Amino acid sequence: MVIIPDLKPTQRLHVFDLVEEAGFDVTDWVESSNDPRGPKANPKYCYEWSFIQSGKLVILNLWYSAMREEGGLIVQRGNFREDAEYHRTMTRKSSWAKRALRSDDALQIALRDNLPVRVIINDGKQRSRDDPELRPSKVTARELDPVPWTITGYDWKTGQHELTRGIFAQPCVDQFDLDLADKAEPQRTEVTSTPFIRDPAVRRRVLLRSKGKCELCGRQGFEMASGALYLETHHVIPLALGGPDKDSNVVALCADDHRRAHFALARDEIAERLKTIART
Numbered sequence: 001m002v003i004i005p006d007l008k009p010t011q012r013l014h015v016f017d018l019v020e021e022a023g024f025d026v027t028d029w030v031e032s033s034n035d036p037r038g039p040k041a042n043p044k045y046c047y048e049w050s051f052i053q054s055g056k057l058v059i060l061n062l063w064y065s066a067m068r069e070e071g072g073l074i075v076q077r078g079n080f081r082e083d084a085e086y087h088r089t090m091t092r093k094s095s096w097a098k099r100a101l102r103s104d105d106a107l108q109i110a111l112r113d114n115l116p117v118r119v120i121i122n123d124g125k126q127r128s129r130d131d132p133e134l135r136p137s138k139v140t141a142r143e144l145d146p147v148p149w150t151i152t153g154y155d156w157k158t159g160q161h162e163l164t165r166g167i168f169a170q171p172c173v174d175q176f177d178l179d180l181a182d183k184a185e186p187q188r189t190e191v192t193s194t195p196f197i198r199d200p201a202v203r204r205r206v207l208l209r210s211k212g213k214c215e216l217c218g219r220q221g222f223e224m225a226s227g228a229l230y231l232e233t234h235h236v237i238p239l240a241l242g243g244p245d246k247d248s249n250v251v252a253l254c255a256d257d258h259r260r261a262h263f264a265l266a267r268d269e270i271a272e273r274l275k276t277i278a279r280t
């Protein structure tokens, strides 16, 4: 079992070397450099908090101090949009706000395109929010975590995220992920017209519980072009009829069975079976 102190970085390696090690294409980093200290100091890249390589991977810089050990897993929670808002209104450092938003973009792109998430673990003096002076955080050590991370929670409406160290079951997406993610650009406004609020964390947990298989017929959801498995989340007792938005009232179904649950002649009988399934 990993314990947190094992993750504490001891060497202060260069961001350039770490992103290259993770598999990021550094061609433009080198070619667009005109810094006298050399390409590694290229300001276009070297101060960034996250790196997005379309179709390949995203890399996030995370603070060691923000990581928590929970039930044998290493978890980091936060909200990059909130960080951006803080910088926009409080520190008024627009470059910091932009970098925070870029990290939020990285999460959205990783979810949408099912990309691996790599993490550079930073240690040092993290800037305190109470610090009235605009002293930036000071990194004294940073290393690339050899283990990829998984986005185990992301609220598309608020940007609240949960990252967990390690790779978990093949990611699953549902119809609401697609509604929200099917945008050319990352977005930060509520686009759903759903009249009832669905807690994304409930859907996410139910998808994890399903392990990618329809909870009614047991067949695996179809594999999407991104590699993720597609299932649909379904409230056994509809929200409109007062059904709770809780794991115990939500199931993950293949697209066929989801239609069946709504429209089949046997839908009442199906609903009874789903009630039992959702509760177990």
Ligand SMILES: [Zn+2]
Binding pocket: 214, 215, 216, 217, 218, 219, 253, 254, 255, 256, 257
């Ligand atoms: Zn099914």
